[in-house]
Amino acid sequence: MAMSPAFTIRHITVAEALPVRLDVLRRGTPSQDATYDGDDEPHTAHIGAVIGDRVVATSTWLMRPWQHDTTATAVQLRGMAVLDEMQNTGVGHALIDAGMTHAHSVGARYVWAKARDSALYFYERCGFHIVDEQFLEPASGLPHHLVLRETVTA
Numbered sequence: 536m537a538m539s540p541a542f543t544i545r546h547i548t549v550a551e552a553l554p555v556r557l558d559v560l561r562r563g564t565p566s567q568d569a570t571y572d573g574d575d576e577p578h579t580a581h582i583g584a585v586i587g588d589r590v591v592a593t594s595t596w597l598m599r600p601w602q603h604d605t606t607a608t609a610v611q612l613r614g615m616a617v618l619d620e621m622q623n624t625g626v627g628h629a630l631i632d633a634g635m636t637h638a639h640s641v642g643a644r645y646v647w648a649k650a651r652d653s654a655l656y657f658y659e660r661c662g663f664h665i666v667d668e669q670f671l672e673p674a675s676g677l678p679h680h681l682v683l684r685e686t687v688t689a
């Protein structure tokens with residue numbers, strides 16, 4: 536693992552999340568809109584990594600049903616983004632850990648995401664499973680798969 540400054544995981548605001556989303560997730564894509572439906576909902580959590588006052592990574596956790604079991608409480612992870620210079624230093628894993636704790640605390644059984652194919656290795660390393668076929672996500676035009684992790688294992 537590369538040497539990097541120590542980071543802290545904390546809740547951040549949408550305003551803090553947006554520049555990181557734009558930089559990491561919208562660069563080179565047709566869309567420059569990095570806001571999500573539900574960003575301002577009361578049960579939405581924005582969890583980031585900060586170094587001092589600087590937000591270096593972001594993730595957003597929304598209450599959204601899992602399409603294959605809509606009766607269960609579920610959380611959708613969106614906007615998973617780590618600034619280039621901080622990638623592969625464990626920040627992503629730390630955000631997933633914090634988000635899974637959040638999902639458990641709101642009673643979710645599932646956490647799911649539309650994962651870019653280029654990030655599938657990361658989600659699998661974090662305990663997610665790939666579900667269903669590849670699809671193109673409209674905002675970015677990039678190939679994606681659904682990924683799923685249960686908060687509690689039997």
Ligand SMILES: CC(C)(COP(=O)(O)OP(=O)(O)OC[C@H]1O[C@@H](n2cnc3c(N)ncnc32)[C@H](O)[C@@H]1OP(=O)(O)O)[C@@H](O)C(=O)NCCC(=O)NCCS
Nearest residue numbers: 615616617622623624625626627628650651654656657660
């Ligand atoms: C994907 C992303 C969120 C992961 O966060 P990160 O902070 O870089 O990830 P971490 O450092 O916590 O972990 C990366 C893991 O993937 C591994 N990895 C990195 N590149 C890899 C590659 N090309 N092939 C296989 N494994 C790789 C690392 O070794 C590490 O594995 P580990 O579990 O053995 O430690 C981040 O790289 C990112 O923002 N990428 C660009 C935007 C993006 O694709 N976001 C996801 C949208 S769905």
